[in-house]
Amino acid sequence: MASQKPSIPKGTRDFSPVEMSRRNFIFETTRRVFKKYGFLPIETPAMENLSTLLGKYGEEGDKLLFRILNSGDFLRGIGNSEVEHASPAALASKITSRGLRYDLTVPFARYVVQHRNEINFPFRRYQIQPVWRADNPQKGRYREFYQCDADMIGSDALVNEFELVKIIDEVFSELGLKVTVRINNRKILAGISEVIGEKEKIVDITVAIDKLEKIGIGKVKEELLSKGISQASLDKLDPVFVMHGDNEQKLDQLESYLASSQTGMQGIAEIRKMLEYLQTDPVSAGVALDITLARGLNYYTGAIIEVKSDEVQIGSICGGGRYDDLTGIFGMPGISGVGISFGADRIYDVLLQLERFPASAEEHTQLLFVNFGEEAVKYILPMLGKLRSAGVRAELYPDQARMKKQMTFANQSGIPFVALVGENEISAQQVTLKNMETGDQQLLGFDTLLTILRSQLS
Amino acid sequence: MASQKPSIPKGTRDFSPVEMSRRNFIFETTRRVFKKYGFLPIETPAMENLSTLLGKYGEEGDKLLFRILNSGDFLRGIGNSEVEHASPAALASKITSRGLRYDLTVPFARYVVQHRNEINFPFRRYQIQPVWRADNPQKGRYREFYQCDADMIGSDALVNEFELVKIIDEVFSELGLKVTVRINNRKILAGISEVIGEKEKIVDITVAIDKLEKIGIGKVKEELLSKGISQASLDKLDPVFVMHGDNEQKLDQLESYLASSQTGMQGIAEIRKMLEYLQTDPVSAGVALDITLARGLNYYTGAIIEVKSDEVQIGSICGGGRYDDLTGIFGMPGISGVGISFGADRIYDVLLQLERFPASAEEHTQLLFVNFGEEAVKYILPMLGKLRSAGVRAELYPDQARMKKQMTFANQSGIPFVALVGENEISAQQVTLKNMETGDQQLLGFDTLLTILRSQLS
Numbered sequence: 001m002a003s004q005k006p007s008i009p010k011g012t013r014d015f016s017p018v019e020m021s022r023r024n025f026i027f028e029t030t031r032r033v034f035k036k037y038g039f040l041p042i043e044t045p046a047m048e049n050l051s052t053l054l055g056k057y058g059e060e061g062d063k064l065l066f067r068i069l070n071s072g073d074f075l076r077g078i079g080n081s082e083v084e085h086a087s088p089a090a091l092a093s094k095i096t097s098r099g100l101r102y103d104l105t106v107p108f109a110r111y112v113v114q115h116r117n118e119i120n121f122p123f124r125r126y127q128i129q130p131v132w133r134a135d136n137p138q139k140g141r142y143r144e145f146y147q148c149d150a151d152m153i154g155s156d157a158l159v160n161e162f163e164l165v166k167i168i169d170e171v172f173s174e175l176g177l178k179v180t181v182r183i184n185n186r187k188i189l190a191g192i193s194e195v196i197g198e199k200e201k202i203v204d205i206t207v208a209i210d211k212l213e214k215i216g217i218g219k220v221k222e223e224l225l226s227k228g229i230s231q232a233s234l235d236k237l238d239p240v241f242v243m244h245g246d247n248e249q250k251l252d253q254l255e256s257y258l259a260s261s262q263t264g265m266q267g268i269a270e271i272r273k274m275l276e277y278l279q280t281d282p283v284s285a286g287v288a289l290d291i292t293l294a295r296g297l298n299y300y301t302g303a304i305i306e307v308k309s310d311e312v313q314i315g316s317i318c319g320g321g322r323y324d325d326l327t328g329i330f331g332m333p334g335i336s337g338v339g340i341s342f343g344a345d346r347i348y349d350v351l352l353q354l355e356r357f358p359a360s361a362e363e364h365t366q367l368l369f370v371n372f373g374e375e376a377v378k379y380i381l382p383m384l385g386k387l388r389s390a391g392v393r394a395e396l397y398p399d400q401a402r403m404k405k406q407m408t409f410a411n412q413s414g415i416p417f418v419a420l421v422g423e424n425e426i427s428a429q430q431v432t433l434k435n436m437e438t439g440d441q442q443l444l445g446f447d448t449l450l451t452i453l454r455s456q457l458s
Numbered sequence: 459m460a461s462q463k464p465s466i467p468k469g470t471r472d473f474s475p476v477e478m479s480r481r482n483f484i485f486e487t488t489r490r491v492f493k494k495y496g497f498l499p500i501e502t503p504a505m506e507n508l509s510t511l512l513g514k515y516g517e518e519g520d521k522l523l524f525r526i527l528n529s530g531d532f533l534r535g536i537g538n539s540e541v542e543h544a545s546p547a548a549l550a551s552k553i554t555s556r557g558l559r560y561d562l563t564v565p566f567a568r569y570v571v572q573h574r575n576e577i578n579f580p581f582r583r584y585q586i587q588p589v590w591r592a593d594n595p596q597k598g599r600y601r602e603f604y605q606c607d608a609d610m611i612g613s614d615a616l617v618n619e620f621e622l623v624k625i626i627d628e629v630f631s632e633l634g635l636k637v638t639v640r641i642n643n644r645k646i647l648a649g650i651s652e653v654i655g656e657k658e659k660i661v662d663i664t665v666a667i668d669k670l671e672k673i674g675i676g677k678v679k680e681e682l683l684s685k686g687i688s689q690a691s692l693d694k695l696d697p698v699f700v701m702h703g704d705n706e707q708k709l710d711q712l713e714s715y716l717a718s719s720q721t722g723m724q725g726i727a728e729i730r731k732m733l734e735y736l737q738t739d740p741v742s743a744g745v746a747l748d749i750t751l752a753r754g755l756n757y758y759t760g761a762i763i764e765v766k767s768d769e770v771q772i773g774s775i776c777g778g779g780r781y782d783d784l785t786g787i788f789g790m791p792g793i794s795g796v797g798i799s800f801g802a803d804r805i806y807d808v809l810l811q812l813e814r815f816p817a818s819a820e821e822h823t824q825l826l827f828v829n830f831g832e833e834a835v836k837y838i839l840p841m842l843g844k845l846r847s848a849g850v851r852a853e854l855y856p857d858q859a860r861m862k863k864q865m866t867f868a869n870q871s872g873i874p875f876v877a878l879v880g881e882n883e884i885s886a887q888q889v890t891l892k893n894m895e896t897g898d899q900q901l902l903g904f905d906t907l908l909t910i911l912r913s914q915l916s
Binding site: 005006007008009012013014015016017020021024035036037038040041042043044045046047048049052063066067068069071072073074075080083084088091092095096097098100110111113114115118120121122124125130132134144152155156157159160162163166170276277280281330331363365368377378381382384385388391392393394395396397398399409412413 | 546578580853
């Protein structure tokens with residue numbers, strides 16, 4: 001067979017050992033915190049039936065699904081003229097019945113309904129798996145990427161929202177990143193729409209307000225006018241743009257502004273309750289009410305949460321909120337849930353840029369035995385076994401290569417210690433240990449070797 | 459939208475928290491051992507270009523690839539008549555250019571060639587990821603399953619084969635399973651074909667011999683005759699069927715039988731060398747020479763390794779071998795590698811059948827606070843935070859539900875301790891701790907609570 005120049009599909013990535021160790025640092029940290037908060041792991045298949053996925057992510061989302069060609073004679077039962085005249089979309093629906101997971105939320109909703117009789121509600125689940133989107137790849141946007149989700153389903157208590165903020169705070173503290181958690185509530189947004197007399201335009205209003213920081217008040221108003229919102233309504237919106245101060249002060253201003261909206265007042269009460277809980281057990285992250293935060297509005301029904309780095313200019317690195325009826329679409333209505341999702345790829349970029357990955361995240365081999373030939377190998381093997389049993393990550397250079405080549409290997413692999421075993425060492429039943437950083441060498445017995453390695457490597 | 463009865467594609471599985479914990483026990487054990495032996499993790503994308511995958515798994519394998527429909531207008535540039543007259547296979551090749559990973563070995567070969575300039579050879583890599591095959595699902599065979607592979611590439615030293623046997627031994631010891639490692643060498647099989655004068659028929663001969671245990675000598679000979687092997691050659695094969703004794707005895711018999719074949723003698727020498735290494739640092743698993751072991755013959759060029767459970771009748775639970783030119787197909791010839799793959803799903807079945815999963819594999823919440831209402835919640839939250847900081851997996855029942863419902867939740871979730879905080883506890887600044895197994899209750903201060911939990915849960 002002709003040799004091929006190897007490559008991988010656009011928008012996908014290989015992960016090298018160094019990248020893997022760093023990614024695992026993020027995943028392990030997140031997983032450890034999820035577990036401490038009582039969340040339990042599940043996994044769902046990479047492929048779901050298209051009936052599960054279609055219609056859940058909007059028209060644009062449907063287009064971004066990766067579809068799997070049916071196996072075998074996928075054209076069977078489809079007439080020639082049907083094939084000929086079908087649009088790509090229509091033909092695709094005939095020759096594909098499965099697609100790759102697009103996020104972890106819809107598969108979770110499907111899981112909850114399918115396994116409702118085995119699940120012990122309220123159910124705290126976490127899930128860390130890749131998802132796939134046929135998006136146009138660009139810097140920081142991939143066609144395969146991981147999501148790290150934690151959701152609590154089957155309880156509408158606000159203490160859940162508090163716990164998610166605690167989790168966010170603990171994960172980012174352990175990752176060594178300073179963040180601000182921005183919070184809002186869909187009911188506040190609904191209240192604003194009510195108060196200005198444009199209840200039905202809630203989507204247009206929040207989409208526009210969400211852009212305030214980026215485009216300024218003038219442009220926001222222009223957009224709202226173009227959406228058919230009256231000048232009178234717009235005038236009533238003005239106080240929203242000038243609310244300021246700390247969370248308490250903003251809430252006070254909101255309270256008088258939204259006084260006539262029951263929904264709006266409910267939203268304020270929910271935010272107040274979260275802040276009350278946070279007073280009993282404070283977090284180190286900043287928590288800021290941001291009434292322009294909209295994020296996936298049609299999905300969330302209560303709390304809306306978004307996390308940004310205080311140190312690096314980058315989009316949201318974690319987000320979530322409450323959804324009151326996610327499982328309804330699969331035949332199980334009235335189950336409230338609230339969840340968050342950590343964006344591992346962006347967190348990776350932030351940690352890399354700030355050089356915050358701890359050295360311990362890299363899991364190098366700790367000791368390399370240089371290979372001076374068969375006699376030495378047989379002397380080394382039992383020692384190697386004992387070192388590994390003692391938990392030392394150790395290896396033997398497998399070939400009797402030139403000394404220089406073996407030392408270069410150790411250097412380039414970042415291995416901190418090298419053991420040399422030649423004729424002298426064998427006859428003395430000892431080992432020469434070389435510290436690759438300092439260059440120091442010591443002739444040692446096995447027990448001393450183990451003691452030194454343990455103290456140096458712990 | 460109409461409600462849907464949720465389901466997942468045939469041959470795929472959801473994993474519940476209990477199943478996840480057990481699977482993680484297998485993955486974590488394997489990963490820990492791989493690391494100790496100096497193997498480093500990589501990951502490759504779920505989808506590979508079809509040009510990478512096609513032709514690597516035989517005709518049958520090509521058919522079992524899951525293909526991904528090209529995005530957007532996938533029919534663009536394909537004439538109607540082309541669509542009409544194309545066979546499904548021909549059309550598939552026009553409308554798909556990517557497929558799901560079928561194993562971890564070919565993507566690894568592709569990775570090595572693509573990243574040759576960044577890799578520090580000899581390269582020990584491990585990879586634990588799912589693979590997908592459009593096989594007919596049946597008991598124990600799935601369309602999505604995990605492989606756990608460790609390969610050493612860039613060294614042809616036999617000490618690598620020894621190390622793989624050590625890894626196998628250590629993984630199964632830590633999993634608590636008794637196994638036998640069967641070993642063979644492709645060169646011995648080649649030698650046998652040479653000695654009986656049917657060098658070109660090596661594939662037919664080994665495929666037939668591989669069935670010896672299952673179908674017996676008579677049927678094996680019938681099959682060989684039907685493949686055009688002469689009666690004279692068959693007669694020369696007889697000694698192979700009657701070789702017996704321990705490894706040394708079998709090797710002695712093989713040595714005189716294969717004396718005329720240089721390749722065969724080389725195979726014997728390689729097996730002897732592995733056994734010699736094993737004498738310097740013995741394993742607890744059985745290691746048995748089995749000259750009928752063929753396993754993926756066209757792939758392996760030296761050692762062939764297969765592991766079976768001593769306790770449960772099930773197929774191979776781990777296997778591997780040496781391949782001398784895996785990367786040649788991607789333009790990098792002459793790189794020898796050797797590797798093994800653990801079958802996580804079968805290992806899971808064996809552990810389940812033998813009830814060997816340790817209780818510690820399940821990661822329940824350790825303490826549940828019963829929720830008696832808002833006042834108690836605010837008293838509990840700071841304690842909950844301290845317990846979690848101390849590493850206790852703790853949670854608060856989020857809703858003020860009936861006591862019985864909350865206790866049932868704790869029971870069904872397997873939570874060992876429940877904390878009760880009512881008016882009395884709050885005014886005394888204490889907590890009532892209930893041991894769910896014994897039913898014992900104690901009124902305690904926070905420090906004592908923490909001490910007791912730590913001692914009980916460690």
